[in-house]
Amino acid sequence: MELDREEQRMFDGELGEASRESMEILAALGKIYGAKRMIPITSAQIAGVSYKTIGQAGLDYLAGLADKGAKVRVPSFLNPAGMDREQWKEMGIPEDFAKKQIDILDAYAKMGISKTCTCAPYFIGIRPKLGEHVAWAESSAIAFANSILGARTNREGGPSALAAAICGVTPYYGFHLDENRHADLLIDVKCELKGLADFGALGSAIGKISKNRNPAFTGIRSAGEPKLKVLGASMAATGSVPLFFIKGITPEWNVSKDAERMDFTEADLKAARESIDTGLKPDLVTIGCPHASLEEIKEVADLVARKKPTCDFWVCTSRKLKDEADELGYNRTIENAGGLVVADTCMVVCPLEEMGHIVTGTNSGKAAAYLPNLCKQKVAFGDLEDILFR
Ligand code: F3S
Numbered sequence: 001m002e003l004d005r006e007e008q009r010m011f012d013g014e015l016g017e018a019s020r021e022s023m024e025i026l027a028a029l030g031k032i033y034g035a036k037r038m039i040p041i042t043s044a045q046i047a048g049v050s051y052k053t054i055g056q057a058g059l060d061y062l063a064g065l066a067d068k069g070a071k072v073r074v075p076s077f078l079n080p081a082g083m084d085r086e087q088w089k090e091m092g093i094p095e096d097f098a099k100k101q102i103d104i105l106d107a108y109a110k111m112g113i114s115k116t117c118t119c120a121p122y123f124i125g126i127r128p129k130l131g132e133h134v135a136w137a138e139s140s141a142i143a144f145a146n147s148i149l150g151a152r153t154n155r156e157g158g159p160s161a162l163a164a165a166i167c168g169v170t171p172y173y174g175f176h177l178d179e180n181r182h183a184d185l186l187i188d189v190k191c192e193l194k195g196l197a198d199f200g201a202l203g204s205a206i207g208k209i210s211k212n213r214n215p216a217f218t219g220i221r222s223a224g225e226p227k228l229k230v231l232g233a234s235m236a237a238t239g240s241v242p243l244f245f246i247k248g249i250t251p252e253w254n255v256s257k258d259a260e261r262m263d264f265t266e267a268d269l270k271a272a273r274e275s276i277d278t279g280l281k282p283d284l285v286t287i288g289c290p291h292a293s294l295e296e297i298k299e300v301a302d303l304v305a306r307k308k309p310t311c312d313f314w315v316c317t318s319r320k321l322k323d324e325a326d327e328l329g330y331n332r333t334i335e336n337a338g339g340l341v342v343a344d345t346c347m348v349v350c351p352l353e354e355m356g357h358i359v360t361g362t363n364s365g366k367a368a369a370y371l372p373n374l375c376k377q378k379v380a381f382g383d384l385e386d387i388l389f390r
Contacts, residue, residue, distance in 0.1 A: 001030045001171070002037045010167055018070030022163035029160055030171030039133050039172040043075045043126065044165035046108070047137035048158025049117060050082035050349035051100040059104050065162075066110040073168035077116040077126065078108060079138045080291070080316075082350050084342040085115070091314075091342060092355045113165065117344040118318035120229060120291035122149065130251050133176055135164035139240065140290045140366060143232030146243040148225065150251035152176045155242050175243060182254045183216035183245050185209075190219060191266040195383045196296075199227040200365030201272035202264060203234025207365075210239035216255045218247045219264075229290045234365025276368045277381035281390045282361030285309065285380075286347035288316035289364035294324055297341065300384065301330040304337035309388040311361070312338065319343040348374055361387035 003011055003023075011027060013020035026038065048054045054062075082101045083093040093101075105115050118124065119138045128134045128151035136142050137156040145151040154174040156164065164170040174180055187206060193199055206215050215235065223231070228249070235241035245253045287300055292315050300315050315334060317325070322343040325331050331341045347360060347367055352375040360371050361380040371377040380387050 001027060001035055003027070004038070007038055007167070007169065016069050018065055018068040019166060022070070022166040025159060025163040026167055026169065026171055030173065033171060033173040035171035035173040037172050038169035039176055040168060041074055041133050041135045041164055041170050042128060043077075043134045044072065044161050045077055045079065045121060045134070045136035045138060045141055046113060046158060046161045046165060047079040049078045049080065049104060049108070050345070051097055051104055052082045052349055052351050054104070054158070056100070059100060059107070062104060062107040066107045070111045070166050072112045072165040074165060075114070076112070076165040077114040077118070077121060079117065080119055080346045080349050081105060081117045081344050083345050085344050087340070087342060090340060091350065093351065094354060097351055111166070116319065118291050119346070120293070120318065122225070123291065123293045124318050124320045133170070135161045135170045137161035139236035139242075140229060140233030142242050143236045143244065144229055146175055147232055147245065147250050148228050155240070181243060181252060182214065182256050184213035184256050184259045185215045186218070186255055186259045186261045187215055187264050188218045188261070189264045191264065191269050193220065193223070193227070193269075195363065196227060196230045197273065197363040197381065197383045198269060199223065199231040200234045200363060200368070200381075201269060201276065203231040204238050204276060204365035204369065205264070205268060205272035207235035207237060207239030207241055210235065210241050213260075214241060214243045216245040216247070216253065216259070220246050220249065223249065226293050226296050230364055230366075233290050234369070237366035237369040273381065276365065276379060278359070278378050280359045280378055280380050282311050282359045282380040282387055284357045285311055285313040285361035285387050286316060286367065287313065287363065287384065289346060289348070289362060289367035291346070292317040292321070294321050297321065297325045297330050298328070300339070301333040303384060303388065304339060305333050307389060308337045309339070311388070313340070313388060314347065315339065315341045316346045317341065317343055347371065352377065361390070363387060
């Protein structure tokens with residue numbers, strides 16, 4: 001694979017050990033996937049942030065890289081961490097976990113990476129434009145960037161996104177290229193999709209049958225960004241889907257002539273919802289997977305202002321939107337009803353299993369897919385009103 005002069009200098013170690021190691025990773029990836037060259041990126045989203053997922057070995061690796069003088073060349077930010085940096089005690093996070101988590105965030109900050117920890121960066125103004133190349137690592141953010149924004153990213157892992165951030169480039173292959181941005185599965189949605197849970201159930205069902213094909217949808221007449229993020233996140237969780245199209249909504253629409261066609265009916269929706277929900281009453285409800293938008297936080301506040309839930313509940317979001325919700329009074333309403341607005345983290349990457357919860361409620365197909373295995377939780381899945389007041 002061809003490297004330009006600057007990339008070659010990094011590869012040869014002329015710009016330091018951290019750049020050398022990072023360019024080595026990128027060049028190796030490029031070779032595996034047949035990239036002819038690198039492409040500059042405008043931002044990187046780095047996964048591998050929670051101490052729960054990367055452990056001591058991950059922390060040691062990051063601290064070592066920071067000590068070698070690693071510095072990012074493009075605006076870079078983080079996936080959710082294992083706790084709210086400010087409210088970890090209120091969340092019930094163990095103290096030794098909190099200390100390690102802070103060390104991880106400090107190592108990233110030393111490399112010049114923003115401590116913004118969110119899986120929905122597009123809700124806080126990080127919105128690469130149509131055709132813009134980025135290296136993002138969180139599966140739902142990848143699906144949103146590729147599909148809803150029309151930006152271009154491969155499914156980066158934590159190390160490859162970090163390497164791309166340090167070098168400012170990524171290998172030019174996969175979803176960066178026009179020829180790979182097509183759908184091979186065409187779904188005509190024949191039923192009405194109402195709340196987030198319907199979009200989560202649709203995504204969950206289609207992800208399971210996608211088998212490495214990108215889906216395209218007809219029949220979805222309108223959907224705001226919270227519904228689109230939930231659809232993409234759910235397909236990413238059950239089928240690793242990085243790109244999808246919706247007729248009339250997504251900026252790109254490119255369906256292969258020989259795409260398999262199928263209908264998604266009312267009966268399919270009902271079956272999808274029932275397959276996810278245990279029917280149990282949750283002891284904790286977690287909203288915001290991917291991280292909640294301001295309108296979702298408002299919706300929860302409006303709901304719990306009228307009626308107090310009988311279980312604990314969290315709304316997970318970014319620090320920026322949490323602060324905005326605070327100014328608008330939503331957080332106080334939620335807290336008065338016994339809830340917590342948590343920033344920087346989520347129900348899946350925090351140590352939920354160590355915090356005494358057994359049944360967790362969600363309206364997200366992605367959280368429903370991960371909570372049983374990663375957090376040892378039974379799942380109550382449904383619309384907001386159902387899970388909060390079940
Ligand atoms: Fe985000 Fe956590 Fe869901 S990282 S997409 S809220 S599992």
